[in-house]
Amino acid sequence: MGQGVLSAAAVGPDFEPGFSSRDGELYCDAVPAGHIAEAVGTPAYVYSAGVVRQQYRRLDAALGGVPHRVHYSVKANSNLAILRLLQAEGAGVDIVSGGELYRAREAGFAGRDIVFSGVGKTARELDEALAEGVLFVNVESEGELVVLDEVARARGMVAPVALRVNPEVMVDSPHHYIRTGEKGHKFGIPYDDVRDAARLTRSLPNVELVGIDMHIGSQLSSFEPYADALERVSALVTQLRADDFDRIRYLDVGGGLGVVYRDEPATDVERYAEGVARAARALDVTLVLEPGRFLVAEAGLLLTKVLYRKRSGGKEYVITDAGMNDLLRPSHYEAFHEIVATRPRGHRVVADVVGPVCESGDFLARNRVVDDARPGDVLGIRTAGAYGFVMASNYNSRPRPAEVLVDGDRYAVVTERERYEDLVRQERAALDWRTA
Ligand SMILES: *Cc1c(COP(=O)(O)O)cnc(C)c1O
Numbered sequence: 001m002g003q004g005v006l007s008a009a010a011v012g013p014d015f016e017p018g019f020s021s022r023d024g025e026l027y028c029d030a031v032p033a034g035h036i037a038e039a040v041g042t043p044a045y046v047y048s049a050g051v052v053r054q055q056y057r058r059l060d061a062a063l064g065g066v067p068h069r070v071h072y073s074v075k076a077n078s079n080l081a082i083l084r085l086l087q088a089e090g091a092g093v094d095i096v097s098g099g100e101l102y103r104a105r106e107a108g109f110a111g112r113d114i115v116f117s118g119v120g121k122t123a124r125e126l127d128e129a130l131a132e133g134v135l136f137v138n139v140e141s142e143g144e145l146v147v148l149d150e151v152a153r154a155r156g157m158v159a160p161v162a163l164r165v166n167p168e169v170m171v172d173s174p175h176h177y178i179r180t181g182e183k184g185h186k187f188g189i190p191y192d193d194v195r196d197a198a199r200l201t202r203s204l205p206n207v208e209l210v211g212i213d214m215h216i217g218s219q220l221s222s223f224e225p226y227a228d229a230l231e232r233v234s235a236l237v238t239q240l241r242a243d244d245f246d247r248i249r250y251l252d253v254g255g256g257l258g259v260v261y262r263d264e265p266a267t268d269v270e271r272y273a274e275g276v277a278r279a280a281r282a283l284d285v286t287l288v289l290e291p292g293r294f295l296v297a298e299a300g301l302l303l304t305k306v307l308y309r310k311r312s313g314g315k316e317y318v319i320t321d322a323g324m325n326d327l328l329r330p331s332h333y334e335a336f337h338e339i340v341a342t343r344p345r346g347h348r349v350v351a352d353v354v355g356p357v358c359e360s361g362d363f364l365a366r367n368r369v370v371d372d373a374r375p376g377d378v379l380g381i382r383t384a385g386a387y388g389f390v391m392a393s394n395y396n397s398r399p400r401p402a403e404v405l406v407d408g409d410r411y412a413v414v415t416e417r418e419r420y421e422d423l424v425r426q427e428r429a430a431l432d433w434r435t436a
Contacts, residue, residue, distance in 0.1 A: 015027075015029060015030045015408075017029050017048050017049070017050020017051050017053075017054060017408075018048050018050065018051045018054075018298070018299070019033075019048070019301055019380070019382065021340075021344075024343060024344065025342065025343055026340060026341070026342040026343070026380055028046050028048050028301060028406045028411075029048050029049075029050055029406045029407065029408050029409070030408055030409040031406050031409060031410070031411050032342070033046065033301065033303060033342045033378070033380055034342040034343060034378055036303065036404055036406075036411060037303045037305065037342065037378040040402050040404055040413060040417075041402065041417060042303050042304050042305040042321055042322070042378065042401075043302060043303060043304045043305075043320075043321055043322035043326045043401040043402075044302070044303045044401050044402040044403070044404055044417070045300055045301070045302050045303075045384060045385075045388060045389045045401055045402070045403045045404065045415075046300065046301045046302075046303060046380075046403075046404045046406060046411075047077075047079075047082065047296070047299050047300050047301075047385055047403070047404070047405050047406065047414075048299045048300075048406050048407075049085055049299075049405055049406065049407035049408075050407065050408070051298055051299035051385075052082065052085055052086065052295060052296055052299045052385075053085070053089060055294060055295045055296075055298070055299070056070065056072075056086060056089045056091060056295055057089070058269055059257075059269055059273065059289070059291060059294065059295075060089075060090070062269050062270050062272075062273035062274075063273045063276075063277055063287065063289075064273070064277065066277035066280050066281055066287055067280070067286045067287065068277070068280070068286065068287040068288070068289065069092055069135075069286060069287070069288050069289070070090075070091050070092065070289050070291065071091065071092040071093055071094040071113075071114075071115050071288055071289065071290050072086045072091045072092070072093050072094065072290075072291065072292065072295055073093075073094045073096075073255045073290045073291060073292030073293075074093050074094065074095050074096070074100045074103060074104060074292075075095075075096055075100065075292060075387075075390060076292030076293050076295070076296050076297070076385075076386040076387060076390070077292075077296040077300070077385055077386055077387075077388070077389065077390055078100060078103050078390055079389070079403055079405075079414055079415060080103060080106055080107050080414070081403075081405045081412070081414035082296060082405075082414075083103060083104065083107035083109070084107050084108065085405075086295065087107055087108055087109055087113075091113075092109065092112075092113035092114060092115070092135070093109050093113065093114050093115075094114075094115050094116075094117055094255070094290035094292075095114060095115070095116055095117070095118075095129075096116075096117050096118035097118065097121075097125065098122075098124065098125040098128050098129075101114065101116070101125070101128055101129060101132065105132065110133075111132035111133030111134050111135070112133060112134070112135050113135070114129070114132065114134045114135060115134060115135050115136055115137075115138060115162075115252065115288065115290070116129045116134050116136075116137045116138065117138040117164070117213070117215070117290070118138075118140070119140045119141075119186055119187055121137075121144060123147050123150070123151055126144075126147060126148050126151045126159075127151045127154075127155070130151060130152055130155055130157060130159055131155070134160075135160065135250075136160040136161060136162045136210050136211055136250065137159060137160070137161055137162070138162050138163075138164045138213040138252065139161050139162070139163055139164065139189075139197075139207075140164045140187065140188055140189060141189065141197075142189075142193075142196070142197050142200055145161070145197065145200055145201060145204060145207060146200075146204065148161065148206075148207055149204035149205070149206045149207045150206075152206035152207060153205070153206040157206065158205075158206050158207065158208050159206060159207045159208070160208055160210045160211075161201060161207045161208060161209055161210060161211075162209075162210060162211030162212060162213040162250055162252055163189055163194055163197055163198065163201075163209065163211075163212055163213065164187070164188040164189060164213040164214065164215070165188055165189055165191060165194050165212055165213065165214050165232075165233055165236060166181055166182075166183070166185060166187060166188030166189060166190055166191060166214075167181050167188075167191060167214050167216060167228070167229035167232045167233055168181070168182060168183040168190070168191050168232075169181055169182070169216060169225050169228040169229045169232065170182065170225065170228075171216050171217040171220065171225045172220070172222065172224075172225065180215055180216060180217050180218075181214065181215065181216025181217055181225070181229060187215070188214065188215075191232065191236070194212075194236055194240075195236075195239065195240065195243065198240050198243065198245055199243075201245075202245075208247060209240075209245050209247060209248060210247055210248060210249055210250055211248060211249065211250030211251065211252055211285070211288070212233055212236060212237050212240070212248060212250075212251060212252070213250075213252035213254065213288075214229055214233050214252070214253060214254050215252075215253075215254025215255060215256065215290065216229050216254065216256060217256050218255065218256050218258075218292075218293060219256070219258045219259070219264075219293065220256045220257065220258050220267075221258035221264050221265045221266065221267050222265070223268065223271050223272055223275050226253070226256075226272065226275060226276065227275060230253070230275065230276065230279045233251070233279075234251075234279050234282065234283060237251065237283050237285070238283070248285065249285050249286060250285055250286050250287075250288050251279065251280050251283055251285040251286070251287055251288065252288035252289075252290065253276050253279075253287065253288070253289055253290075254289075254290050255289070255290040255291045255292045255293070255294070256291075256293075257269070257272060257291050257293065257294035258293070258294070259293055259294060259297040259298050259383060259386075260298070260383070261297075261335065261336050261337060261338070261383050262336045262338065267294065276289070292386060292387075293386040293387065295386075296385040296386045297383050297384075297385045297386035297387075298383055298385065299385040300383065300384040300385020300386065300388055301380045301381065301382055301384055301385075302322055302326065302327050302337075302380065302381040302384040302388060302401070303342070303378055303379070303380055303381075304320040304321055304322035304326075304364075304378070304379050304380075304381065305320065305321045305376065305377070305378050305379075306318055306319070306320055306373045306374065306375050306376065306377045306378070306379060307319045307320060307321055307356070307375060308375055309373075309374065309375065315351075315352060316349050316350060316351040316352070317351060317352050317353075317354055318351045318352070318353045318354070318370060318373055318379075319354055319355075319356065320353060320354070320355055320356075320364065320379060321355075321356065322355055322364065322381070322401070323354075323355020323356050323357040323362045323364075323396075323398070324355055324357050324359065324361060324362040324363070324395070325355075325357055325392060325393045325394065325395040325396060325398050325400075326355070326388075326389075326392050326398070326400070326401050327364065327381060327384055327388055327391075327392070328387075328391040328392070328393075329384075329387060329388070329391070330363055330364050330365065331359075331361040331362060331363060332391075336365075337364065337365065337381045337382055337383055337384060338381075338382040338383065339353055339364065339365055339368065339370050339371075339379055339380070339381055339382070340371070340379065340380050340382060341370075341371035341373050341377055341378070341379055341380075342377075342378040342379070342380055343377065343378070344371045345371055345372050345373065345374070345377070346371075347371075347372045348369050348370060348371055348372055349369070349370065349371075349372045350367060350368065350369055350370075351365075351367075351368060351370055352365065352366045352367065352368070353365040353366075353368060353370060353379070356396070356398075357395060357396050357398070358396060364381055389401065389403055389415070394418075394423055397423050399417060399418030399419060399420065399422065399423060400415075400417070400418045401417060402415055402416060402417040403415035
C-alpha cells in the first residue's frame with residue numbers, strides 16, 4: 001500500500017482497496033471516510049477488508065511451494081470480524097492468552113489452527129489450550145514445561161511443544177519495547193539453555209518436542225536480524241536432531257514484519273519469504289509464521305473529530321476527540337502515525353495534535369505539519385489497524401471507540417462504541433463484605 005501522499009484512485013467498480021483521496025475527500029475502499037464518521041460517530045477505527053486480504057495473499061503467495069502455515073498474531077487486532085476474514089483466507093492464529101483462545105474459537109478456528117505463545121501462561125490457560133487441541137504450545141521456560149506436563153497428564157494426553165529460543169541477535173526495532181530477541185530479554189529460552197530444556201522434555205512423559213520457535217521483535221524492515229537468528233536456530237535444530245530429537249517438524253519464525261508508518265523502507269516480503277523458506281527447506285520442516293502488524297496495520301484508520309484549536313506558549317494545538325486511551329502508540333512508543341483530513345482545507349499548519357486525556361503524554365502527533373483543520377473537521381490517523389483498538393483503555397472513564405469494517409462499497413459496525421453503563425458494569429457500589 002502506498003503511504004505518504006495519498007494517491008488519487010479511481011473509486012468505482014474497480015477501486016483499489018484501502019485509503020485514497022478522490023475529489024478532495026478521503027475514502028476507505030469505495031466509502032467516504034467522512035460518511036462513516038457521521039453515521040457511526042468518532043472516534044472510530046475503520047478497517048479495509050481488502051487490504052487485509054491483499055497483505056495475507058501477498059505473504060502466502062511469496063512462500064510459494066514450501067510447506068507453510070500463516071498463523072495471524074491475534075494480539076495485533078483481535079476483532080472477531082478481522083479474525084473471520086483471515087480464517088476465510090486460510091490463516092491460522094497465534095494466541096498469547098486464554099482470552100485470545102476464546103476469541104479464536106468464537107471466530108471459528110479449530111484447535112489445530114492455533115499455536116499458543118507467551119512468556120507467562122497459567123496452568124488454566126494451558127489446560128484450555130490442550131482441551132482445544134492446539135497445534136503446539138510455544139514454551140518459554142523449563143518451569144512452563146513442567147507445568148504443561150502436569151496439565152497434560154491430568155488430561156491423559158501428550159502436549160505438542162515447540163521451544164521458543166532466544167537467538168540472542170541484535171535487532172533494530174525502532175523502539176526498545178518491541179525488541180524481543182536480544183540477550184537478557186524476558187522472552188524465550190536463552191540460546192545456550194535450549195538443549196537442556198529439550199532433554200527435560202524427554203524426561204517428562206506428557207510433552208513431546210515437535211518444533212523450534214523464535215520471535216525476535218516487531219516492526220523489522222530488514223531481513224538481516226532474521227538471517228542471523230535463522231542461522232543460529234537452524235544450527236540448534238541440527239544439533240537437537242543429532243541428540244535424537246527426531247520429532248521436530250515445525251520451524252516457527254514468529255512475526256515482526258514491518259510496515260510503513262512514515263518513511264521506513266518497506267518490508268521486502270519476497271526476500272523475507274525466500275529467506276525463511278530456504279531455512280525451512282534445508283531442515284525439512286513445516287514453516288510457521290506469526291505475522292500480526294504486517295497483515296492489519298495498513299488496513300486501519302482511526303477517525304477523530306477536531307474539538308478545538310488553541311495556541312499556547314507559541315505553539316499551535318489541534319485538540320481531538322481521540323486520545324491516548326484510544327490509540328496508545330504515539331505516547332507509549334513515540335510512534336509516528338500520518339494524520340490526514342477527511343476533507344482537507346488545503347492550507348497546512350505546524351501543530352501538536354492532542355487528545356482530551358489529562359496527561360501531557362496524551363498526544364497523537366507533535367510538531368507536525370497537518371491540515372489547518374477547524375473544530376468539526378474529521379481527521380484520519382493512518383496505519384492504525386495494528387496495536388490500536390486492542391491497546392485502548394477506559395482511562396479518564398472514556399468509552400472505547402467503535403470499530404467498522406469496510407468491504408468495497410459496504411461497511412459494517414463490528415464493535416459497538418462502549419456506553420457509560422459499560423464503564424461500571426463490573427463494579428459494585430453496594431458492598432458485599434467478606435471476612436477471611
Ligand atoms: C506480538 C507477537 C507476534 C506478532 O508480531 P508482529 O510484529 O505484529 O508481527 C508474533 N509472535 C509472538 C510470539 C508475538 O508476541
